[in-house]
Amino acid sequence: MTDANSGGGALEGIKVVEMGQLIAGPFCGQLLGDMGAEVVKIEPPETGDQMRHWGQGEKPSWWRVIARNKYSVAVDLRSPEGQALARDLIAEADILIENFRPGTLEKWNLDPAELRRANSGLIVVRVSGYGQTGPYSARAGFGGIGEAMGGWRGIVGYPDLPPARMGVSIGDTLAATYGCLGALAALHHRTQTGEGQIIDSALYEAVLQVMESTVSDYSVSGAKRKRTGSTLPGIAPSNVYPCRDGDYLIGANQDGVFARLAEAMGRPGLAHDPRYATHRARGAHQEELDALIADWTRTLTIAELEARLLDASVPAGRVYDAEDMLNDPHFAARGALVTVDDPELGAVTMQGVFPKLSATPGSVRRPAPLAVGQDTGEILRRWLGREE
Known part of the structure; x- marks a missing residue:
């Protein structure tokens, strides 16, 4: 594997158990793993995480990005035996990540309050559509729903067309990023008190947080933001302009x-x-x-x-696609892209680790686990001192 960064990272020595599925929980785990934490991903034995099959092209590769720096342990969380094993692993962990519907952990005998009684320093990151409390908390929540409720979808696109999506799962990744931010703040608090805590990151609130003055403008003057295509009203010139051979962004x-x-x-x-x-x-x-x-x-x-x-x-720039990024000398000079040797796909180029820390840079230390549960034996030996 090729990586411009080296070393264990700022979170070296921190143990994380990730119980999430799809994007929000796993992306939070990716961020922590990139910064040096050891991330043990618990997957259903039969199916694994559905993210293993997501992505585009003949050989989807999203799993290779979101599961890098992780170990796969197969655990059936619906069985008493699996729940007991999960509790043992969590007792050794610094951080637990989950993004199930609120109440699911409690139904599986993994109530965070109980887990923290056994491990007082445990930090639990809970990512959900609407948060752990409130009248909507029990609803199923996906990223797109959070983007709509948080206000993002309503302002993306053109005024004569229905609301558009960003093109990436921004609601999920924002909620995951805020979950990671909360975990880091909680780690600092733990160094002072020895106590962990629970981080409640809601998809719609993560989107709401980046909506600038949308709510305050309305509360003050009744002004509502509308869909305006590629422009922001009142900010000019700042748009994508046509050239003879393509489009170019200018911000002046x-x-x-x-x-x-x-x-x-x-x-x-x-x-x-x-x-x-x-x-x-x-x-x-x-x-x-x-x-x-x-x-x-x-x-x-x-x-x-x-x-x-x-x-x-x-200030101006080309509108890049993946091919442009791979060919750009600035991306290369900064190590913005890294190439990871994958046992199945070969060399896989993906985004690097950001932000860049001068003393304890993060890195891609290991490829995504190829098989569901492939690291179960190793983790049981190292974390729990037992054989599989």
């Missing part, structure tokens, strides 16, 4: 930056035109300004436009 909504853009366009007078001279004026004339810029960009190739904007120090 600050006064000084807009002046540099106008100079690059060969029209320095635009920066002094009352219609465009200030932030508010540009916002009020957004459509006509976008049309004016688009008329200019259509005369250039992406390479020609990029050269002019780089020379003028105007």
